[in-house]
Amino acid sequence: MTSMSNYGDLRAELETLTTEAFRPELSEIDRLPTLEIAKLMNGEDATVPTAVAAQLPLIAAAIDDIAERMSRGGRLVYAGAGTAGRLGVLDASECPPTFNTDPSQVVGTIAGGPTAMVTSIEGAEDSKELAAADLDALALTADDTVVGVSASGRTPYAVGAVEHARKQGALTIGLSCNAHSALAAAADHGIEVVVGPELLTGSTRLKSGTAQKLVLNMLSTITMIRLGKTYGNLMVDVRASNEKLRARSRRIVALATGASDEEIERALAATDGEVKNAILTILGDVDGPTAARLLEESEGHLRAALAAAAG
Numbered sequence: 001m002t003s004m005s006n007y008g009d010l011r012a013e014l015e016t017l018t019t020e021a022f023r024p025e026l027s028e029i030d031r032l033p034t035l036e037i038a039k040l041m042n043g044e045d046a047t048v049p050t051a052v053a054a055q056l057p058l059i060a061a062a063i064d065d066i067a068e069r070m071s072r073g074g075r076l077v078y079a080g081a082g083t084a085g086r087l088g089v090l091d092a093s094e095c096p097p098t099f100n101t102d103p104s105q106v107v108g109t110i111a112g113g114p115t116a117m118v119t120s121i122e123g124a125e126d127s128k129e130l131a132a133a134d135l136d137a138l139a140l141t142a143d144d145t146v147v148g149v150s151a152s153g154r155t156p157y158a159v160g161a162v163e164h165a166r167k168q169g170a171l172t173i174g175l176s177c178n179a180h181s182a183l184a185a186a187a188d189h190g191i192e193v194v195v196g197p198e199l200l201t202g203s204t205r206l207k208s209g210t211a212q213k214l215v216l217n218m219l220s221t222i223t224m225i226r227l228g229k230t231y232g233n234l235m236v237d238v239r240a241s242n243e244k245l246r247a248r249s250r251r252i253v254a255l256a257t258g259a260s261d262e263e264i265e266r267a268l269a270a271t272d273g274e275v276k277n278a279i280l281t282i283l284g285d286v287d288g289p290t291a292a293r294l295l296e297e298s299e300g301h302l303r304a305a306l307a308a309a310a311g
Contacts, residue, residue: 017178019151019204021197029199041206044199048210051195059218062173062189066145066219067226069171070105071299074143076223078108079134079161081125083205084149084175084212085110086117091216097245099229100237106220109134111157128160135164142169147219149212150174151204153181153192162186175215177208191215228301231256236276236302249275257282276302284309 029037052059066076078088089108095101111130112121124130135146146165148158153176162172163186174187177195184190193215195207224230229237234252238245253264256279263282270288271277280291280302286309298304 017152017154018194018196019177019198019208020202022201023197023199026199041199044207045210048193048195048207048214051193052211052214055191055193055215058189058191059215060222062191063219063222063226065171065189066173067223069143069145070223070227072143074141074145074171075104075138076106076220077135077138077140077144077146077165078106078149078216079110079131079146079158080149081111081116081155081157082120083209084151084155084158087209087212087216088147088149089117091213091220095220095224097239097241098235099224100239101224101229107138109138109161125155125157128156128163131157131160132164135161135168140165140168140170145171145173147173147175147216148183148187149216150181150183151177151208151212153178153183155183159183159186173219175212177204177211228299228304231276231279231302236279237300238275246273249273253278253282276300280305280309 029040070076078092079085080088085108089110092106092108095106096103110116111127112124115121116124140146146161148162150158153174159182162174162183166172166186166188172187173189173191174181174183175191176183177193179192179194181190181192184192193211195211198204198206198208200206234256236252236256238249238252249268250264252275253259253267257264259267259282264278267278267281270281271291276295277288277291280286280294281288284291284294284306286294291305294305294308295302298308
């Protein structure tokens with residue numbers, strides 16, 4: 001059972017965190033008209049991209065290190081509790097349909113497990129041991145990257161995940177919304193997006209959550225660009241698993257090649273619906289099997305495969 005002195009220590013620690021700061025000027029926000037509250041909240045949210053911008057060099061350095069390891073077969077693993085954990089799981093779950101990654105390539109772990117996605121299991125965030133166990137289940141290697149995500153930068157689950165991963169030789173990143181955080185200090189790359197006090201005191205699902213979403217989008221999306229999962233700004237590795245995505249696949253081939261509908265249909269038929277391969281057959285003037293071979297030799301990079309086809 002937690003003692004009163006421990007509670008006192010934690011309260012004193014929270015008092016020092018920017019994300020927990022009280023804003024007296026908003027102390028009567030509940031008495032304002034709804035539109036005024038909405039304007040205040042919108043104004044708060046508008047400050048988040050500027051806070052992210054201040055960290056872009058650190059974000060870019062982290063991405064280059066992630067991409068280098070993923071090109072060798074490593075995985076990207078997010079670890080967090082509560083909102084931070086849910087955002088990691090969300091970002092990971094969107095990579096297979098967007099970039100045709102295997103579900104095991106980008107993974108989100110959340111304190112309390114899958115149930116915590118929809119039910120608050122707040123006590124789980126206090127356990128470093130739980131984080132270590134969740135990561136051990138993944139059998140980490142030196143090519144993997146673990147991103148600990150925590151608004152406060154002190155959540156034991158996130159800090160424990162980074163500490164444990166670093167001992168296993170994995171690359172580690174600590175994403176926090178407070179300066180001088182334990183999480184950033186524990187990681188190879190510390191990214192601290194300081195968004196300031198929240199509209200509702202301590203409600204880090206607001207600006208802090210928005211900042212985390214923006215950074216996680218960057219980590220996964222730009223890593224995938226570096227890995228050749230796009231051609232320009234086209235999602236050429238998209239999996240055509242439903243009607244909308246099949247239509248999008250045809251549109252992507254059209255945008256990349258300018259080919260006629262008939263030519264696009266022939267190309268997709270010759271490449272079993274693989275968008276990247278279909279583009280290569282059209283622009284490189286090669287058949288389906290040759291396109292597959294060139295892409296394999298180019299490690300999936302369409303531009304490199306096109307250069308090989310031209311050469």
